[in-house]
Amino acid sequence: MSGSARSVASATGWVDVKARWRSFRARLIVGSVVWIIGGVALSGLALSELFREHVTEQFDGELHGHAEELIALAAVDPTGRPYLHRRLSDPRFLPPGSGFYWQIERQGSAPVLSGSLAGHPLVLDGAPPATGVERHVFITGPRGPVRLVERTIVPAGAGGEPLRIAIGVDERELDLVLADFNRTLALSLGVIALGLVVAAFLQVTFGLQPLGRVRTALADVRSGRVRRLPEDSPSEVRPLVQDLNALLDANEEMIRRARAQAGNLAHALKTPLAILVDEGERLRAAGQSEAASAILAQCDRMRRQIDYQMARARAAASRSAPGAAADLNATLAPILSAMDRLHGRRGIRYRMECADQVAAAVETQDLAEMVANLLDNAGKWATDEVFVGVSTSREGVVRIVIDDDGPGLPPESWELVFDVGQRLDERAPGSGLGLPIVRDLANLYGGRVWLEDSPRGGLRAVLELPAARA
Template sequence: MRTLWRSFRARLLLGSVIWIFAGVAVSGFVLSEIFREHVTAQFDTELKGHADELAVLVHVPPDGAPYLQRWLSDPRFQPPGSGYYWQIRRKGGELARSSSLGGAALPMVGPPPGPGVSRQSFISGPTGEVRLLERTVTPTGTGESLRIAIGADQRLLDDVLSQFNRTLALSLSMIALGLVGAAFLQISFGLRPLGKIRSALAAVRSGRAARLPDDSPSEVRPLVQDLNALIDANAEMIRRARAQAGNLAHALKTPLAILADEGARLNAQGQAEAAHTILTQCERMRRQIDYQMARARAAASRSTPGAVADAEAVLTPILSAMRRLHGPRGIEYRLRAYSPASAAVEAQDLSEMLANLLDNAGKWAATTVEVAFDRPRPDILRVTIDDDGPGLVPEAWDVVFDIGERLDEHAPGSGLGLAIVRDLATLYGGRAWLEKAPSGGLRAILEVPAAPGSTMKRRY
């Protein structure tokens, strides 16, 4: 439920549905009551008209029972059980009644109403409750008062009301569903600019666009402008940070080169101890500068939206360089790749990670280095590099990722390659680790975020 309330569309749609159904329910109740009052009044008016006609048609002979000079104009008073009845009673007990009563009599309780007064009541009739209208009339020329009653089954009125209510409920339900559908379309259409902004942000993050489009509705245009300003400011800040880091590295490497030359000069003069100290410290400083520069560049790249690198495009020149570097030793590099495969990583940083891993594998391989790509999850790109060298003991798999760690001091290298790989991968939200390769050598695994929307197809 909490997730539901985080959606503008769900909130607006739920509010619209509540108000639509509440409004339709109230409207249905009001219309039903208005119709009930109208039909009831019309029903009672019709009974009064029949009572007037009955009072005119009744005739009372001097020594006989009252009767009608002709049938009522409404034929519904004739068929038995039709639900429409009339009855006339005189003081002596003689009565006349409609053929629809089927020989039964309507129970007329209590005293008769006064002259000129119409009294309505409900009584039990042959087929249910009867809505009854009573009057006291005195036919012309007789001087005798008669108690006339005319009525109709309440079920006839209830049937009309029930049929109307069913039709009304069906009609209002269809109107409510139509209004809900219209509200959904209206809300979807109204929120479409937000969806376009979301897609535009995804395009910026994936590197397919540099900024958000400016042709947005006036209500969200300030938001788009602020986001574009933030993107521009962030890009400018990162550009300046990279420039400053590059200037600092250049400023430090120049004195280091001078110190290294001085150490070489001292060594040439026979001052080996002093020269060794200077050269060792220069090498340590150079390693730290390279390491920290790689971290700073990766941190800046991670903060930049839209960093995307085509893994195969990055890997191809690296493999070419590795074949030239290690090929003379008989090392063969084999590629088992998926194409296309894009990583949400700056191309330069992905190149540095792959180059360090492939170079390390080439140094220790006996004959072959194999590279493979796969996607364990849609948001992860995994690179696996196997060599057929001597491998490492499991206890050393984590140690070699520490800064400056070299298990073989006679092998070329600075001891920073694997440390840079792990730190760069971590800064991008990925990871790097070592395992035993199926060939018995060492397997290096690098996982980095996959670019949004990128797909992979196996190339055999």
């Protein structure tokens, strides 16, 4: 992989991470997991340390008890050699290498050892502790560090020479107990942490379900299945739902007023315009053809501009209204029938291929106006046939392709014909507003329209519109 490809992949991965981090669910779950793992880990460390202190105290207490028993059993024979009246009660001091040791030393005599030392005495460093003082030290034993308790006593018959008593246990014995406890603790806390993570995931999932229902309801509003959001939501979400419903109501009222005002404006303009047209016809009838032609031409220009601006205003209002959807089959069928009657006298045939259940996210009236303009334009220039193909080109886009077998247009004119009032051939009937209206309506709905060469030899018009939600 090249450096640029790695950079693109790294940037894409970072964008994906940022997109996931914008999710409430991801933030809550990650935060819960971090706190749970951190809390459980700290709890485990604290419990392990507390258990270590407890076990250490227990071992020290046990060694203290064994030291007291050893002191009670220690004696000196007539030769001055120390001995025990009997064995210690704990059998762990007997097997060689058991990890539990005791030793008695007296100046000038061989030390007395436990069976676990197997004849190898412990090396006691430094001077013995003072009489009556218990000293806890660490020394090196047969199998590693030994936790040792030392005492100094003067038994009866010892001739004044004290005995140095040492009793200890391998540090490894303490470590084994702690390791076993830590394994059990880690397993237990791991199960608890897993349970808490699952509980947090379920809590977040169920806790965010009301927001998911609001999102689904908004999709239903946009698709036109419902007008308002249901308000049977939890108290924390209900104010948001109520505000959204108020916004939907205000938007609907605004659109209603805009349509009413546009209709009123059109009526207010068309009535004087009709009077002017009538006056122009009167002038023509009176023989004033030059003045009549000027008035009628300007009236026709005003009428075209009114129709164009009204189409834009209606489409803008429709675009603002949620739930717009137009079925392609149902919308195109009557338009094709009308085009057959309009251009059939010249022998022009219209043929359509359209998949079932294809709908565009536009108002039916606006879709009809766009397609009718394109079909009428194709019928004017076709020689024998106009073909209409409807498909879903990619996810979320409906494509309408209209091909004719006429003379076509040079590529430099493909954009020019979308200018308002632009007509490339004055011999053909029309106002020069059809294609500009199509482009403006398509742009208002987030779509696009363009021209290109047709494989049938004429011109191809391609109209792409957003698909309606299922």
